[in-house]
Amino acid sequence: MPRVARAPGRVNLIGDHTDYTGGLVLPMAIDRATTIVFDGSIADAVGKAPSDNSKVSLTSDDFDGVVTFSLPIASPELVTPSWGRYVAGVAAAMLERGMTPRGFTGHVSTEVPIGGGLSSSAALEVAAALAFGIDADTSTIAAVCRRAEHLATSVPCGIMDQLTSVAGVRDHALLINCHTLEVTPIRLPDSLAVWVVEISSRTLDGSEYPSRVAQCAAAEVQVGPLRLADDDIVATITDPLIRSRARHVVTENQRVRDFAVALTAGDAREAGRLMYASHFSLSRDFETSTKLMDDAVDAYSRVPGVHGVRMTGGGFGGCIVVLTEDDVDLSAPLISESGGIRVRAADGASLSSVA
Numbered sequence: 001m002p003r004v005a006r007a008p009g010r011v012n013l014i015g016d017h018t019d020y021t022g023g024l025v026l027p028m029a030i031d032r033a034t035t036i037v038f039d040g041s042i043a044d045a046v047g048k049a050p051s052d053n054s055k056v057s058l059t060s061d062d063f064d065g066v067v068t069f070s071l072p073i074a075s076p077e078l079v080t081p082s083w084g085r086y087v088a089g090v091a092a093a094m095l096e097r098g099m100t101p102r103g104f105t106g107h108v109s110t111e112v113p114i115g116g117g118l119s120s121s122a123a124l125e126v127a128a129a130l131a132f133g134i135d136a137d138t139s140t141i142a143a144v145c146r147r148a149e150h151l152a153t154s155v156p157c158g159i160m161d162q163l164t165s166v167a168g169v170r171d172h173a174l175l176i177n178c179h180t181l182e183v184t185p186i187r188l189p190d191s192l193a194v195w196v197v198e199i200s201s202r203t204l205d206g207s208e209y210p211s212r213v214a215q216c217a218a219a220e221v222q223v224g225p226l227r228l229a230d231d232d233i234v235a236t237i238t239d240p241l242i243r244s245r246a247r248h249v250v251t252e253n254q255r256v257r258d259f260a261v262a263l264t265a266g267d268a269r270e271a272g273r274l275m276y277a278s279h280f281s282l283s284r285d286f287e288t289s290t291k292l293m294d295d296a297v298d299a300y301s302r303v304p305g306v307h308g309v310r311m312t313g314g315g316f317g318g319c320i321v322v323l324t325e326d327d328v329d330l331s332a333p334l335i336s337e338s339g340g341i342r343v344r345a346a347d348g349a350s351l352s353s354v355a
């Protein structure tokens with residue numbers, strides 16, 4: 001019987017570039033997911049042999065070509081077409097942990113815009129982990145999928161995207177402590193809506209993301225874990241660039257705490273204020289925004305019923321996230337070619353059978 005592995009994308013409401021220093025983030029899984037239909041269905045449909053447990057064969061709605069590789073896989077970064085590297089990375093990461101990925105024949109489709117900053121790659125990794133038959137707790141699945149991203153690309157990402165895709169809770173954002181991996185769902189008030197606007201398509205592969213990770217590591221060499229640091233400690237960092245990066249991380253962690261309090265209290269005004277402050281910190285101290293994104297934040301901030309706007313995710317392009325009153329409609333283009341997409345907080349990844 002065909003099986004379906006489904007994993008959602010995510011949008012981060014606040015707390016960017018904090019996860020890889022064990023800081024705080026506040027994302028939500030969204031009602032747009034990547035799906036792998038596997039075993040039986042595709043093979044039967046095209047009259048091929050049933051799946052072989054030591055082989056992976058995968059096609060996609062969005063890309064030409066067939067991804068095929070044998071298990072165990074040694075060099076996931078060499079798999080072609082290149083989207084298959086994320087899948088192969090998951091198999092390799094499972095093998096590193098002594099798990100046995102089971103091969104499958106499958107087909108991938110996605111509702112998550114690819115390269116749009118909504119974690120299409122994490123959704124693919126998590127769906128692949130389920131298709132490989134991973135049997136582990138939430139944080140282990142997320143850790144395996146994060147490692148897959150490291151093996152497949154040159155992006156030394158944190159755990160936010162993968163953990164959100166696994167642990168999502170319908171109608172809730174997730175306060176995640178990326179050091180302990182504790183996840184605290186926070187109910188989103190019904191009176192508010194979350195919109196995402198793609199400002200420019202981009203991939204983090206080849207971006208300055210790794211240099212930001214390295215700069216945070218350099219700060220930690222001088223002052224210890226940034227998750228434990230405060231403003232006074234940051235002020236002792238001698239290099240001005242490293243000091244700015246650290247200042248972003250330390251102030252962003254505090255904004256996440258304050259945002260969680262504001263959301264719980266239904267204080268949309270305060271939540272919005274914190275989102276703007278987060279954007280300016282990412283733009284000035286962390287330098288992960290672009291002129292277009294800054295202009296977009298400015299333009300959307302003027303729309304009636306908007307409480308807060310900020311860039312979201314890794315940056316250097318990608319999406320902005322907008323917190324609005326429930327009745328605001330941002331679907332028409334305002335500043336970029338794309339209109340907004342309203343997203344709703346969704347449950348995390350799941351595996352099911354198709355009758």
Ligand code: GLA
Pocket residue numbers: 015016017018019020157158159160161313314315
């Ligand atoms: C990307 C990474 C995440 C996180 C964000 C920035 O989405 O995959 O781990 O670092 O950027 O918050």
